[in-house]
Each structure stands twice: as C-alpha cells, then as structure tokens.
Amino acid sequence: MPAGLVAFVVLAVLAAAILPAAAASPPASRARRAMVVGPEPIAVARALEVLRSGGNAVDAAVTMALVLAVTFPQAGNLGGGGYMLIWKADGKATVIDYRETAPAAATRDMFLDASGRVVPGASLTTYKSSGVPGTIAGLAMALERHGTITWARAVEPAIPLARDGFELPRGLETVLEKQRGSLAAWPASRKIFFAGEMPLQEGSRLVQKDLASTLRLLAREGPGAFYGGRLAHLFAADMKAHDGLITVQDLASYRAVERAPLAGTYRGFQLLTVPPSSAGGVAILESLNMLAPFDLAAMGHNSSAYVHLVCEATRRAFADRSRWLGDPGFVEVPLGGLLSPGYAQARMRTYDPERASPPESVVPGDPLAGESTSTTHFAVLDEAGNVVANTYTLNEWFGNGAVVEGLGILLNNEMDDFAAAPGQANLFGLTGSQANSIAPGKRMLSSMAPTILLERTPEGRMAPKLVIGARGGSAIITSLLQITLDVVDLGMELQEAVNAPRFHHQWLPDRLFVEKGGFSTDVTDALRRRGHDVAERGPKDEVFAILVERHTGWIRGAADARGYGVADGY
Numbered sequence: 165m166p167a168g169l170v171a172f173v174v175l176a177v178l179a180a181a182i183l184p185a186a187a188a189s190p191p192a193s194r195a196r197r198a199m200v201v202g203p204e205p206i207a208v209a210r211a212l213e214v215l216r217s218g219g220n221a222v223d224a225a226v227t228m229a230l231v232l233a234v235t236f237p238q239a240g241n242l243g244g245g246g247y248m249l250i251w252k253a254d255g256k257a258t259v260i261d262y263r264e265t266a267p268a269a270a271t272r273d274m275f276l277d278a279s280g281r282v283v284p285g286a287s288l289t290t291y292k293s294s295g296v297p298g299t300i301a302g303l304a305m306a307l308e309r310h311g312t313i314t315w316a317r318a319v320e321p322a323i324p325l326a327r328d329g330f331e332l333p334r335g336l337e338t339v340l341e342k343q344r345g346s347l348a349a350w351p352a353s354r355k356i357f358f359a360g361e362m363p364l365q366e367g368s369r370l371v372q373k374d375l376a377s378t379l380r381l382l383a384r385e386g387p388g389a390f391y392g393g394r395l396a397h398l399f400a401a402d403m404k405a406h407d408g409l410i411t412v413q414d415l416a417s418y419r420a421v422e423r424a425p426l427a428g429t430y431r432g433f434q435l436l437t438v439p440p441s442s443a444g445g446v447a448i449l450e451s452l453n454m455l456a457p458f459d460l461a462a463m464g465h466n467s468s469a470y471v472h473l474v475c476e477a478t479r480r481a482f483a484d485r486s487r488w489l490g491d492p493g494f495v496e497v498p499l500g501g502l503l504s505p506g507y508a509q510a511r512m513r514t515y516d517p518e519r520a521s522p523p524e525s526v527v528p529g530d531p532l533a534g535e536s537t538s539t540t541h542f543a544v545l546d547e548a549g550n551v552v553a554n555t556y557t558l559n560e561w562f563g564n565g566a567v568v569e570g571l572g573i574l575l576n577n578e579m580d581d582f583a584a585a586p587g588q589a590n591l592f593g594l595t596g597s598q599a600n601s602i603a604p605g606k607r608m609l610s611s612m613a614p615t616i617l618l619e620r621t622p623e624g625r626m627a628p629k630l631v632i633g634a635r636g637g638s639a640i641i642t643s644l645l646q647i648t649l650d651v652v653d654l655g656m657e658l659q660e661a662v663n664a665p666r667f668h669h670q671w672l673p674d675r676l677f678v679e680k681g682g683f684s685t686d687v688t689d690a691l692r693r694r695g696h697d698v699a700e701r702g703p704k705d706e707v708f709a710i711l712v713e714r715h716t717g718w719i720r721g722a723a724d725a726r727g728y729g730v731a732d733g734y
C-alpha cells in the first residue's frame with residue numbers, strides 16, 4: 165500500500181475511533197402521520213399495528229409495554245414500574261406515576277448490618293431488593309382513562325410471543341451474558357434464560373411459557389388478578405419462600421397515581437416532564453434554568469467550555485436532588501424554589517468559566533429561601549397528534565435476576581434507588597438524604613424523565629416539537645439535558661444528536677465522565693486544566709426521540725445507536 169494511502173487509512177481509522185457514532189449517523193427515520201420509537205423491533209411493529217387499526221397513542225403504548233415485557237425482558241416488565249407522560253391533541257397532559265413502592269414490612273435500616281454498615285448487594289441481589297410492582301396498575305390506568313381499546317385486546321399480542329417464543333437477537337445475547345451471574349443465581353430464571361450452563365445465544369428461541377399463562381390470565385381476569393387474585397397469591401408465596409417482604413396485602417394496596425406534569429420553559433419552548441416521585445424532570449428543568457442565560461451554540465457542541473458549563477449546572481442540580489427530592493407523599497419537595505429561574509441564577513453565582521467550582525462550594529442550595537412563586541423508554545405519536553412518552557424499568561438489566569416461580573415475571577431491584585443510609589451511594593453512585601429514606605408504602609426516588617417540548621404553531625396552539633426519554637439511571641438526566649441542548653441550541657439533526665458522544669457529572673462522585681472515544685484529548689486536557697477530574701467510561705444511557713418538523717411536515721424518529729432499538733412510522 166502506498167505511504168499516502170496508509171496514512172489516509174490510519175487517519176480514517178483514528179477518526180472513526182475518536183468520533184464514533186455521530187459522524188456516521190444515518191438520518192432519523194421519517195414519516196408523515198405517525199411514529200413509534202422503542203428499544204426493539206417486534207414491539208415497535210406491534211405498536212404500529214395498533215395505530216394502523218385505529219388505536220390511539222395510549223393504546224399503542226400500553227400494547228407495546230406489554231409486548232416488551234416479553235421481547236425485551238432485560239427492562240420491559242410486568243414486575244417493575246415507571247412513568248408515562250401523555251399529551252393529548254386537545255392540549256391536556258398528564259403523568260401516570262406507576263413507580264414501585266416499599267412493602268409494608270420495609271424499614272429505614274433494612275439494608276444495614278448491626279453496626280450500621282450497608283450490607284453489600286442486599287438492595288440489589290435479594291428478594292428484599294424488590295419494590296411492589298406498579299407496571300400492571302399503571303398500564304391499566306392509562307388504558308382505562310386515556311385509551312380506546314380493551315385491556316384484553318392490549319394484552320393479546322404479547323401472549324403468542326411468550327408462548328411460542330421469538331428469535332433471540334444479538335443485543336439480548338449481550339446483556340444475558342453480562343448479567344449471567346444474577347440470573348444464574350435463581351433456578352426459575354435459569355430454566356428460561358439458560359441452555360444448560362450457558363445463557364441463550366443469538367438465534368435461539370426464547371420461550372416463556374409461564375409468562376404466557378400469566379398474560380392469558382391477565383387478559384381474561386383483568387389487572388386485579390395481579391393485585392389480589394390468583395397471581396397475587398403465587399407472587400406472595402414465592403416472596404415468602406425467598407425471604408422477600410411483599411405480601412398479598414402489599415399488592416392489594418398498590419395504587420398508580422395520576423399527576424399533573426411539571427411544566428417549564430426553555431428558549432420559547434414549553435417543557436412538560438415528570439414530577440416527583442422522579443427527580444428526573446426537576447433536575448432537567450433546574451439545569452435548563454441555569455443554562456438559559458448562556459450562548460451554548462457559540463461555545464460549540466462538546467467543546468471544553470460547553471462541557472464545563474453544562475456539568476457545572478448538573479453538579480448543582482444533582483446536589484439539590486440529593487438533599488431535597490423524595491416521594492411527595494412523604495416529604496415536602498420545595499418545587500417552587502427549585503424550579504424558579506431566580507433560584508437557578510443564584511445557584512450559578514459561583515460558576516467560573518475557567519475553573520471547576522471547588523467541591524465544598526457545590527452544596528445543595530436553599531430553595532426554601534428562593535423565589536417560590538412558580539412551580540426502556542419508548543414513545544408513540546399518533547395520527548391525531550396524541551403523544552405518549554413512557555419510561556419503565558426493573559432497575560438493573562433483568563432487575564435482581566429472579567423470575568417469580570410459576571409466573572414468569574422478573575423481579576425489580578428498585579429498592580436500591582432509596583438511600584440505604586444518608587450519604588450512602590447506590591448502584592448509580594447517587595446519594596440521598598432523609599427525603600429518600602426507606603418507609604413502608606413510599607416510592608423510591610427515580611431519575612426517569614419522559615419529556616415533551618411543545619411549541620406554539622403559527623395558528624397559535626401548542627403542539628409537540630420534541631419527545632424524549634432515556635434509560636441509564638442518573639445519566640437519564642444528563643443525556644436528556646444534552647439532547648434538548650443539541651436540538652434547541654445547536655440545531656443538530658435528530659439522529660446525530662441522539663448518537664453524539666455524551667458526558668455526565670452528577671455532583672458526587674466529584675468526577676466528570678466522558679464517553680469513551682467521544683472526546684479528543686484537547687478537550688479532556690482543557691477540562692482537566694479547569695480542575696475537573698475527567699474519567700472515560702463506556703456508554704451508560706440510551707436515548708429515544710421523536711421530532712416534529714413543522715416546516716417540512718416530517719415526523720422524525722431516532723433510536724440510539726448504542727442499543728438495538730428502532731424508529732418506524734407511516
């Protein structure tokens with residue numbers, strides 16, 4: 165090979181390594197009337213079928229959530245919880261909070277040993293790590309209040325997929341291998357996800373017979389079968405057999421809650437997002453308020469000045485999250501203060517464009533003294549213009565790895581999202597205070613944040629512009645913040661924005677994470693000179709987005725290149 169060509173090839177390979185997904189992003193999928201985006205193709209196809217046969221966005225979303233419980237078992241679920249943000253073409257918006265709750269027998273110190281130290285793994289790997297599942301109640305509530313099809317009809321497409329199985333995709337093989345240990349610990353899980361000693365491989369059939377029976381019963385008897393009927397008794401018996409806490413009474417007392425979305429504005433767009441019990445929406449709105457006075461476009465996407473500014477904002481927002489946020493049914497969350505622009509500006513008074521603020525100066529703020537005057541994700545946009553953005557989870561991939569014997573339902577390990585002890589870091593390195601301590605019936609704090617940006621149309625009504633959501637624990641907040649900036653401030657193409665390398669700073673640990681291979685040494689060196697402790701890490705999050713482009717009439721959908729999701733429409 166001639167020297168010139170060698171140099172060219174070397175450069176091309178280097179460029180591909182430094183600028184991974186963004187440079188090579190194909191354009192987002194586009195459609196004229198409806199769009200669905202989700203983490204795997206079968207569920208997206210089923211949701212589109214519901215839309216084509218006249219169902220609305222909520223019908224499609226609920227159907228999709230139930231299909232994902234089968235086809236995306238690592239996060240799609242019946243045994244977890246989440247949040248559904250619904251925006252209707254008549255302008256009304258609502259949030260269904262179906263986050264798990266702590267069972268009645270849970271106690272503040274349940275994950276501590278006699279000397280007050282956290283027992284390693286107890287909040288992640290045991291039956292006690294599970295909160296009372298909210299998914300079935302949440303989906304049923306969404307359908308009953310905002311859908312048009314029957315519950316049985318929504319459950320139906322999931323049944324044959326569980327009974328007859330489906331071909332295991334490579335992406336699922338990868339996570340099965342990764343979580344091999346947590347699944348292998350439970351015979352009921354091994355029976356489903358293993359062939360002999362090995363997790364199932366790409367191309368084999370994943371059949372979930374017990375889950376098919378559970379779904380059939382749910383279709384026939386309704387969601388009550390899980391919250392007091394036959395399924396509840398089987399669930400509670402399995403809990404008891406494994407030293408878990410959830411009882412039939414816990415299931416019977418579980419309630420999904422419908423809440424008003426949090427609303428804010430950013431550069432002329434109206435933002436609707438999820439209120440507590442998630443901290444996600446609060447942290448995104450608070451960060452945007454802190455960033456509003458700055459010209460981010462002039463700094464340049466992912467330049468050191470830009471990364472520094474955005475992470476100085478998220479450091480402050482996460483400090484507040486840790487101090488102030490918890491289940492609003494149990495603690496007073498000072499939303500008015502936290503979300504007021506004056507408070508955000510006060511928080512940024514210590515911001516220095518040249519230096520990372522010293523850790524001792526980035527402490528939680530005092531929103532009580534502020535101007536308290538205001539207050540596996542998927543998405544569907546239907547032909548009438550209704551939108552659903554839904555994020556739900558088992559916490560870790562496959563939750564604690566345990567399948568409930570006889571039910572085929574994977575158990576969440578969401579109890580780890582509580583602060584096991586003040587200042588104790590959880591799986592995502594997040595710390596919390598009394599506001600997020602364990603108490604019976606309380607919802608553990610979340611970072612999930614399905615979000616919709618609305619714009620005023622030339623006719624003067626509000627209409628969806630951008631619909632976003634992500635997985636990734638605490639990185640949900642920083643990734644959705646970055647997508648908002650990419651689209652609103654930088655005008656990036658949707659797929660390019662979704663695939664672009666991301667960074668993350670969550671206050672504690674006091675470290676700025678940058679995505680491996682996504683940032684040049686010029687940028688990371690410049691950030692280190694400002695005083696940041698910069699560390700590379702692999703991708704932690706995955707974003708799903710829909711963009712309505714009013715001037716062209718296209719609806720664009722983008723699933724993250726980091727996963728194996730798809731966007732499709734018609």
Ligand code: DON
Nearest residue numbers: 557559610611612635636637
């Ligand atoms: O509610 C939360 O914030 C976490 N349990 C979400 C977990 C998550 O996103 C895992 N995804 N990688």
